[in-house]
Amino acid sequence: MEKNIISAMEVAKLANVSQSTVSRVFTPGASVSEKTRKKVLQVAEELNYQPNALARGLITKKTNMVGLAMKDIQNPFYHEVLGIFTKKLKAMGYSVLFVYTENEEIQQEEINHFLEYNVEGIIVTDALLSSKIVSKLKHNRIPVILFNRNDKSLQCHSVSCDNIDAAGSIAKYVFEKGYKEIVFITGKINTSTSQDRQKGFVDFLISKGIVVTILESDYTYEKSFELTKNLIQSGYKPDAIFGANDITALGALDALKDRKISVPDETIVIGFDNIKMAAWPNYSLSTWVQPVEEMVDETINLLTLNSNDDEPKAVKVKGHFIHRKTTK
Amino acid sequence: MEKNIISAMEVAKLANVSQSTVSRVFTPGASVSEKTRKKVLQVAEELNYQPNALARGLITKKTNMVGLAMKDIQNPFYHEVLGIFTKKLKAMGYSVLFVYTENEEIQQEEINHFLEYNVEGIIVTDALLSSKIVSKLKHNRIPVILFNRNDKSLQCHSVSCDNIDAAGSIAKYVFEKGYKEIVFITGKINTSTSQDRQKGFVDFLISKGIVVTILESDYTYEKSFELTKNLIQSGYKPDAIFGANDITALGALDALKDRKISVPDETIVIGFDNIKMAAWPNYSLSTWVQPVEEMVDETINLLTLNSNDDEPKAVKVKGHFIHRKTTK
DNA sequence: CTGAAAGCGCTTACAG
DNA sequence: CTGAAAGCGCTTACAG
Numbered sequence: 001m002e003k004n005i006i007s008a009m010e011v012a013k014l015a016n017v018s019q020s021t022v023s024r025v026f027t028p029g030a031s032v033s034e035k036t037r038k039k040v041l042q043v044a045e046e047l048n049y050q051p052n053a054l055a056r057g058l059i060t061k062k063t064n065m066v067g068l069a070m071k072d073i074q075n076p077f078y079h080e081v082l083g084i085f086t087k088k089l090k091a092m093g094y095s096v097l098f099v100y101t102e103n104e105e106i107q108q109e110e111i112n113h114f115l116e117y118n119v120e121g122i123i124v125t126d127a128l129l130s131s132k133i134v135s136k137l138k139h140n141r142i143p144v145i146l147f148n149r150n151d152k153s154l155q156c157h158s159v160s161c162d163n164i165d166a167a168g169s170i171a172k173y174v175f176e177k178g179y180k181e182i183v184f185i186t187g188k189i190n191t192s193t194s195q196d197r198q199k200g201f202v203d204f205l206i207s208k209g210i211v212v213t214i215l216e217s218d219y220t221y222e223k224s225f226e227l228t229k230n231l232i233q234s235g236y237k238p239d240a241i242f243g244a245n246d247i248t249a250l251g252a253l254d255a256l257k258d259r260k261i262s263v264p265d266e267t268i269v270i271g272f273d274n275i276k277m278a279a280w281p282n283y284s285l286s287t288w289v290q291p292v293e294e295m296v297d298e299t300i301n302l303l304t305l306n307s308n309d310d311e312p313k314a315v316k317v318k319g320h321f322i323h324r325k326t327t328k
Numbered sequence: 329m330e331k332n333i334i335s336a337m338e339v340a341k342l343a344n345v346s347q348s349t350v351s352r353v354f355t356p357g358a359s360v361s362e363k364t365r366k367k368v369l370q371v372a373e374e375l376n377y378q379p380n381a382l383a384r385g386l387i388t389k390k391t392n393m394v395g396l397a398m399k400d401i402q403n404p405f406y407h408e409v410l411g412i413f414t415k416k417l418k419a420m421g422y423s424v425l426f427v428y429t430e431n432e433e434i435q436q437e438e439i440n441h442f443l444e445y446n447v448e449g450i451i452v453t454d455a456l457l458s459s460k461i462v463s464k465l466k467h468n469r470i471p472v473i474l475f476n477r478n479d480k481s482l483q484c485h486s487v488s489c490d491n492i493d494a495a496g497s498i499a500k501y502v503f504e505k506g507y508k509e510i511v512f513i514t515g516k517i518n519t520s521t522s523q524d525r526q527k528g529f530v531d532f533l534i535s536k537g538i539v540v541t542i543l544e545s546d547y548t549y550e551k552s553f554e555l556t557k558n559l560i561q562s563g564y565k566p567d568a569i570f571g572a573n574d575i576t577a578l579g580a581l582d583a584l585k586d587r588k589i590s591v592p593d594e595t596i597v598i599g600f601d602n603i604k605m606a607a608w609p610n611y612s613l614s615t616w617v618q619p620v621e622e623m624v625d626e627t628i629n630l631l632t633l634n635s636n637d638d639e640p641k642a643v644k645v646k647g648h649f650i651h652r653k654t655t656k
Numbered sequence: 657c658t659g660a661a662a663g664c665g666c667t668t669a670c671a672g
Numbered sequence: 673c674t675g676a677a678a679g680c681g682c683t684t685a686c687a688g
Contacts, residue, residue, distance in 0.1 A: 005389070005446070005468075005664095005665085007664090007665055007666085008665065008666070009665080017674080017675090018674065018675045018676075019665090019666085019675090019676095020667080020668085020674070020675060020676080020677095021673085021674060021675075023665095023666065023667060023668085024667090024668095024673090024674085026666095027667075027668095030667095030668095031673060031674090032673070032674085033673055033674090036673080036674085048464060048467060048468070050440060050443050050444055051444060051665085051666075052386070052444065052446065052664090052665050052666065053444035053445045053446075053666095054382045054385045054386045054391065054445065054446060054664090054665080054666085055382075055386050055664070055665035055666035055667090055680085056665080056666055056667075057382045057666090057680095058380070058382045058383055058386060058664090058665085058666070058667095058679095058680045058681065058682085059665085059666055059667045059668085059679075059680045059681095060666085060667065060668095060680085061333070061680080063382065065425075068426070073407050073408070073410065073411040074407070074604065076404065076407075079401050079402070079404075079407050080401070082401065082428070083401040083428050086426060086427065086428035087428060087430065090427070090428075090438075090441075095425055095427075095441060095445065096425070096426045096427070097393075097423055097424070097425060097426075098396070098414060098424045098425070098426035099414065099418070099423075099424070100410065100411050100414035100415060100418075102415065110418075112378060113418075113423060115378050116378055116379060116380065116381035117381045117382065117423065118333070118380065118381075118382060136376060139376060140333075140376070221608060225608075225609060250608075253610075254608065254609055254610035255609075257610060258609060258610070276402065277549075277605075280549060280553075280578075280582065281553060281582055281583075281586060282581075282582035282585060282586070282610075333680095333681085335680090335681055335682085336681065336682070337681080337682095345658080345659090346658065346659045346660075347659090347660095347681090347682085348658070348659060348660080348661095348683080348684080349657090349658060349659075351681095351682065351683060351684085352657090352658085352683090352684095354682095355683075355684095358683095358684095359657060359658090360657070360658085361657055361658090364657080364658080379681085379682075380680090380681050380682065381682095382680090382681080382682085383664085383680070383681035383682035383683085384681080384682055384683075385664095385682090386663095386664045386665065386666085386680095386681085386682070386683095387663075387664045387665095387681085387682055387683045387684085388664085388682085388683065388684095389664080
């Protein structure tokens with residue numbers, strides 16, 4: 001099934017102009033007389049002509065493509081992120097080359113993929129990068145931004161919530177309410193998000209003389225449900241549970257319900273992300289709102305910065321706590 | 329910030345071969361001596377060389393890109409779909425050009441986008457296409473597959489669950505259990521999924537003399553929650569509720585809980601899709617399993633079919649009912 | 657097995 | 673404002 005791509009040349013012939021002129025009509029800012037433009041546009045319309053982005057990219061070295069790599073497709077937070085990225089990038093004229101990676105570390109293979117297509121930048125959410133890959137990209141001068149991750153050992157920009165600070169605020173809230181038996185449920189332990197949220201939370205409480213019980217989970221609902229259930233069954237009765245993200249907190253919340261522990265009367269629960277489900281009446285989860293739009297804006301900003309500055313920037317945004325029915 | 333793309337020519341010079349030979353080394357199946365291949369590969373490695381997919385695509389007219397357009401990014405079902413598509417397409421050597429569309433109808437603009445990049449096929453999930461666009465694509469000989477949609481008026485392939493049949497099975501189940509007060513909550517009324525599920529469900533029950541109460545919703549949790557709550561408050565007491573998808577059913581389920589109606593004892597609830605959350609202990613929703621993997625396989629199959637056959641194929645898959653705790 | 661050459665569909669100085 | 677020409681980085685007959 002061969003394609004019948006129609007080229008600028010064919011338009012040119014029918015419009016009685018040169019191919020260069022056709023090209024100019026489709027190049028914003030190029031000088032063409034109104035009369036010529038009209039004629040060309042009309043023929044182009046008739047022929048269903050469309051500039052070939054590949055050829056254009058080849059010559060201009062601007063492909064208008066951005067690579068987006070994601071891993072944890074289960075977390076609704078990232079769906080929202082994906083939606084916003086796609087929307088905003090499109091508005092700026094970029095196409096999104098999407099890669100979903102199952103591996104813990106973004107593979108060489110996937111990056112090569114991006115490189116082959118000459119993407120103008122790469123956004124990596126929720127996946128790890130090896131420093132080898134980062135330096136390869138640096139060498140090719142294509143910017144990489146870590147989204148919702150923050151790895152100081154890597155020489156690349158990152159955008160994330162100030163997780164330490166946010167978790168500190170939550171700890172403060174919990175402390176001031178007078179809770180003593182406090183649990184933190186981790187996410188995947190090798191993620192900066194989980195580590196930072198744990199650190200901010202625990203450090204504050206330790207400074208107040210409170211020891212936090214840590215449940216080592218993995219950002220899945222199932223694991224958090226299990227851990228919380230086991231904890232309760234072991235006889236421990238928490239006053240407050242802070243989950244490293246909303247899915248985690250939801251797992252804990254359901255385990256509490258399962259064990260007939262009343263929320264927020266007996267135990268309060270707090271999450272992180274403010275995914276859509278957190279607002280569902282059945283959950284009504286109190287959580288920390290990550291300002292997704294702002295994070296996306298910062299990321300795109302960094303992507304198009306085009307600075308020769310070698311200093312990686314770590315942009316931190318704040319966000320805020322939202323009180324719903326799982327806290328008092 | 330200029331890129332320093334290194335070309336086959338540079339590799340050729342350093343390896344003391346022609347550029348054609350370098351190209352052959354990177355073309356599977358081309359004949360190159362083992363010795364030459366090794367030398368070229370070594371130099372390529374040193375230089376970090378990578379074939380330029382744009383140039384290759386330009387000459388071969390094979391871009392290895394597939395366009396994927398989605399709309400309802402809120403429904404977890406589609407996240408799963410996205411993940412599986414990306415994974416399988418990558419395994420076949422395809423890249424995914426992703427577009428998220430907010431509009432009810434996939435816009436001309438988005439399709440043009442795909443066309444400019446010479447994608448080899450377009451997959452549209454959960455969005456509408458105008459017949460004008462379809463014929464334009466047909467003219468350009470690029471295949472379009474509707475995923476989880478089914479529009480007979482459109483001249484393009486589609487892959488979906490046999491929704492009428494599935495909903496009929498569910499109706500049969502509900503009927504045989506002896507329920508009389510039966511509710512169907514629609515999805516977006518202009519979608520084939522909602523229409524077909526309603527038809528299959530209602531038609532069966534009507535044939536048994538049972539009139540189904542229809543709640544017109546829109547595939548959102550919130551709306552379904554609201555409608556169900558209102559229904560209960562109006563004094564109506566359903567025996568069984570079938571939601572056009574899981575999110576819908578979950579909204580109903582939570583409304584029932586909110587109204588202190590015991591599930592499944594007083595009212596049973598059934599969904600459609602089998603999203604991950606349906607299996608969460610707190611919900612444990614009985615639902616119809618869409619065989620996503622199979623649907624994706626069929627779609628990719630259709631995409632790569634390359635037939636000149638003008639007859640649009642409407643592939644239907646079956647799926648099956650899964651009994652959890654919202655049914656008896 | 658290998659090289660020289662044509663050509664994919666574009667952009668963009670360079671002239672006029 | 674417009675055209676002829678060079679060139680982006682590849683693939684692929686065509687010779688040898």
